[in-house]
Amino acid sequence: MWAILTAAARPVRIAAMGSRGHAPQAGLRERKKERTRSRIQDHALRLYLKQGYSRTTVEQIAEAADVSQSTFFRYFSTKAETVLYDRFDPVFLEKFGHQPAELAPFDALRRALWEVFEEIEPEALMLEQSRWRLVAEEPELRASLPEGTRQGTAMLANAVAERVGRRPDDLAIRIWVGALVGAIYAAFFAATEDPDGNYLEYIDAAIAQLEAGLPL
Amino acid sequence: MWAILTAAARPVRIAAMGSRGHAPQAGLRERKKERTRSRIQDHALRLYLKQGYSRTTVEQIAEAADVSQSTFFRYFSTKAETVLYDRFDPVFLEKFGHQPAELAPFDALRRALWEVFEEIEPEALMLEQSRWRLVAEEPELRASLPEGTRQGTAMLANAVAERVGRRPDDLAIRIWVGALVGAIYAAFFAATEDPDGNYLEYIDAAIAQLEAGLPL
DNA sequence: TGTGAAAAGAGAGTAACTGTCAGGTTGGGT
DNA sequence: ACCCAACCTGACAGTTACTCTCTTTTCACA
Numbered sequence: 001m002w003a004i005l006t007a008a009a010r011p012v013r014i015a016a017m018g019s020r021g022h023a024p025q026a027g028l029r030e031r032k033k034e035r036t037r038s039r040i041q042d043h044a045l046r047l048y049l050k051q052g053y054s055r056t057t058v059e060q061i062a063e064a065a066d067v068s069q070s071t072f073f074r075y076f077s078t079k080a081e082t083v084l085y086d087r088f089d090p091v092f093l094e095k096f097g098h099q100p101a102e103l104a105p106f107d108a109l110r111r112a113l114w115e116v117f118e119e120i121e122p123e124a125l126m127l128e129q130s131r132w133r134l135v136a137e138e139p140e141l142r143a144s145l146p147e148g149t150r151q152g153t154a155m156l157a158n159a160v161a162e163r164v165g166r167r168p169d170d171l172a173i174r175i176w177v178g179a180l181v182g183a184i185y186a187a188f189f190a191a192t193e194d195p196d197g198n199y200l201e202y203i204d205a206a207i208a209q210l211e212a213g214l215p216l
Numbered sequence: 217m218w219a220i221l222t223a224a225a226r227p228v229r230i231a232a233m234g235s236r237g238h239a240p241q242a243g244l245r246e247r248k249k250e251r252t253r254s255r256i257q258d259h260a261l262r263l264y265l266k267q268g269y270s271r272t273t274v275e276q277i278a279e280a281a282d283v284s285q286s287t288f289f290r291y292f293s294t295k296a297e298t299v300l301y302d303r304f305d306p307v308f309l310e311k312f313g314h315q316p317a318e319l320a321p322f323d324a325l326r327r328a329l330w331e332v333f334e335e336i337e338p339e340a341l342m343l344e345q346s347r348w349r350l351v352a353e354e355p356e357l358r359a360s361l362p363e364g365t366r367q368g369t370a371m372l373a374n375a376v377a378e379r380v381g382r383r384p385d386d387l388a389i390r391i392w393v394g395a396l397v398g399a400i401y402a403a404f405f406a407a408t409e410d411p412d413g414n415y416l417e418y419i420d421a422a423i424a425q426l427e428a429g430l431p432l
Numbered sequence: 433t434g435t436g437a438a439a440a441g442a443g444a445g446t447a448a449c450t451g452t453c454a455g456g457t458t459g460g461g462t
Numbered sequence: 463a464c465c466c467a468a469c470c471t472g473a474c475a476g477t478t479a480c481t482c483t484c485t486t487t488t489c490a491c492a
Contacts, residue, residue, distance in 0.1 A: 032458095032470095033470085057446090057447065057448085058447075058448065058449085059447080067471080067472090068471065068472045068473075069448095069449090069472090069473095070471070070472060070473080070474095071470085071471060071472075073448090073449070073450080074470080074471085077449090078448085078449080079447095079448070079449090105432060143359060153402070160432075164432055171403070171406055171418075171421060172425060172431075172432065173432070174402045174403075174405075174406055175399045175402050175403055175421065175422045175425050175426075176399075176425070176430060176432050177402065178398040178399045178400075178401050178402025178403070178422075179395040179396070179398050179399040179402075179422075179425075179426060179430060180395070180398070181398050182394040182395050182396070182397050182398015182399065182401065183391045183392075183394045183395040183398065184394075185394050185398065186369070186390045186391050186393065186394025186395075187387070187390075187391055187394070189390075190387055190390055202387075205387060205391065206391045206394075206395075209388060209391050209392070209395075210391075210395060210430055212429075213428075213429025213430060214392060214395060214426055214429060214430055215388075216321060216376075216380055216388065216389070216392050244489080244490080245438080245439085245488095245489070245490075248439095248489095249439085273477090273478065273479085274478075274479065274480085275478085283440080283441090284440065284441045284442075285441090285442095285479095285480090286440070286441060286442075286443095287439085287440055287441075289479090289480065289481080290439080290440080293480090294479080294480080295478095295479070295480090
């Protein structure tokens with residue numbers, strides 16, 4: 001699942017975009033911005049799929065979305081972000097946090113993942129997967145992916161720490177989460193190499209192996 | 217230990233640099249190239265430490281090392297590579313491969329790490345650590361680090377697969393290595409946050425936790 | 433000492449970003 | 463209805479990493 005990997009790029013982004021922070025009910029201004037943002041991302045993804053990521057320039061995206069380059073960079077601080085931005089991340093973190101307290105971390109994790117996947121409509125899932133493939137195939141994207149991961153890892157560490165009642169900077173927690181993310185990472189790339197591989201199955205395999213004490 | 221993390225950047229690099237491939241005994245030409253390479257990296261690191269990574273331009277490095285920018289890019293395909301390039305990686309992989317076959321993977325790993333660290337002189341170790349700190353602190357470097365990791369992970373997976381007599385594309389192997397690298401990654405960053413932390417100890421902790429079946 | 437191949441340099445070009453400034457748009461308060 | 467302040471947007475110039483192509487220099491070897 002992507003969530004864990006890229007998670008926290010999002011809150012940072014939103015904060016940086018000058019939303020008022022509190023207002024949960026979006027005003028006209030906010031909604032217009034949201035639309036502009038989606039429009040840019042849509043055009044960007046469409047161009048990437050059509051002519052490849054590196055052969056698409058920001059200028060082209062801006063033109064297609066009918067905004068200036070300045071505006072493009074106001075919405076996405078880098079070109080890569082148009083791909084890496086993941087709207088399911090906060091959903092996952094929320095589900096994870098709301099799993100019953102008596103569940104072991106691995107079970108909570110698994111259930112949260114299932115719930116997120118169940119909610120995604122098949123059509124949206126297809127689009128997501130093409131986005132994932134893009135990330136897996138484009139070196140530049142693969143490269144900028146894990147910086148998001150690092151922050152995401154920190155957030156997940158917080159959630160796990162809370163669940164087991166320990167401090168989030170506890171070394172054991174950090175190592176645990178690091179191993180988890182690394183394993184899922186490996187499973188993710190294995191899944192992208194398998195033409196009709198089911199991402200969720202691969203990730204399940206990773207979780208199961210960790211749960212079993214990492215046998216070889 | 218860095219080795220695992222950045223490993224394979226090196227062979228690629230060397231292959232791309234037009235060395236004859238076979239000749240193990242270096243001729244004058246080869247040695248001159250090696251010197252130029254070191255000279256560039258030395259000046260680069262010195263400038264980074266003095267004025268910061270992002271405030272140092274390739275032009276400045278080239279000038280300081282008395283080469284043209286063209287030449288700079290012939291030796292390092294990106295600016296980040298001047299930092300990420302790790303001469304201990306091949307050493308580590310070799311040591312790991314030569315551990316007695318009856319050792320469990322975790323033990324082989326631990327011993328190989330110790331052997332590498334023992335060989336490094338204290339002075340060189342200090343320099344290495346300042347390099348690591350640079351990587352940990354500079355966002356752009358953190359970002360470009362894991363692409364090297366990915367290739368390094370693949371090489372480590374090969375070594376592990378051979379050791380346990382399985383195919384390197386075995387999913388369990390890939391997950392195992394992924395978890396290992398992820399855990400070490402986490403330990404590494406924890407170590408950089410601890411002013412007088414000993415990297416090796418942190419990494420040892422990660423290995424021990426994995427060995428114990430990843431308890432929480 | 434001459435010669436062919438490899439290395440280095442020169443220079444023009446591309447594209448991702450950054451910073452600034454000026455003009456237009458929006459929304460809350462009167 | 464109007465105005466002010468905050469905000470959004472575009473235009474534009476500049477920086478810098480990186481690429482390509484072409485020419486000149488250096489060096490191994492005969």
